[in-house]
Amino acid sequence: QVQLKESGPGLVQPSQTLSLTCTVSGFSLTSNSVHWVRQPPGKGLEWVGAIWSGGSTDYNSALKSRLSISRDTSKSQVFLKMNSLQTEDTAIYFCTRPPRYGSYEFAYWGQGTLVTVSS
Amino acid sequence: DIQMTQSPPSLSASLGETVSIECRASEDIYSNLAWYQQKSGKSPQLLIYYASSLQDGVPSRFSGSGSGTQYSLKISGMQPEDEGVYYCLQGSKYPYTFGAGTKLELK
Numbered sequence: 521q522v523q524l525k526e527s528g529p530g531l532v533q534p535s536q537t538l539s540l541t542c543t544v545s546g547f548s549l550t551s552n553s554v555h556w557v558r559q560p561p562g563k564g565l566e567w568v569g570a571i572w573s574g575g576s577t578d579y580n581s582a583l584k585s586r587l588s589i590s591r592d593t594s595k596s597q598v599f600l601k602m603n604s605l606q607t608e609d610t611a612i613y614f615c616t617r618p619p620r621y622g623s624y625e626f627a628y629w630g631q632g633t634l635v636t637v638s639s
Numbered sequence: 640d641i642q643m644t645q646s647p648p649s650l651s652a653s654l655g656e657t658v659s660i661e662c663r664a665s666e667d668i669y670s671n672l673a674w675y676q677q678k679s680g681k682s683p684q685l686l687i688y689y690a691s692s693l694q695d696g697v698p699s700r701f702s703g704s705g706s707g708t709q710y711s712l713k714i715s716g717m718q719p720e721d722e723g724v725y726y727c728l729q730g731s732k733y734p735y736t737f738g739a740g741t742k743l744e745l746k
Contacts, residue, residue: 564738626728
């Protein structure tokens, strides 16, 4: 079955770079897009960006200058890197996937990983 | 970016009551709208996609409607397990954008 699982450092210092990994199973990254969504504690959801089945990417315009999403298809992993982290980047980061090629709604979600930006 | 204005921010409903949540887009999103339910400490769960299509396994008391810029989610008969925060998502243009959420509680 389709599964996604986020992993990452938990705590990052301000101005440093965040690196997260989404390890997927049950589907191929070359046939499906993977997206990142984040949620600050007690607040709403924010779409961060996506990597498409062909390898191209799209980013939230507010984060674009600091953000990079890439993948390793042989390891079924998607990577998020965000630099110049600020306290406002403290959030639960989810990776998620639409149910089929060409759809936009996120049907499959990881459990999320909490990233705290603090010195 | 397309702005999604969701209302109300919170509401309280009695058991069996019918509730509605609205989302208004800043431009036409051509029914590319999904609704999610999120319970505390959990990942969001997809309820409705393409404005009115019910996701597999979601109870039929949930329904969606709307077109253009105006959309709504209706719960016909509030149940205790329906408590949570509800979000709309537009998938018409990048960046995808969510509504701010509606917190639904059982009265």
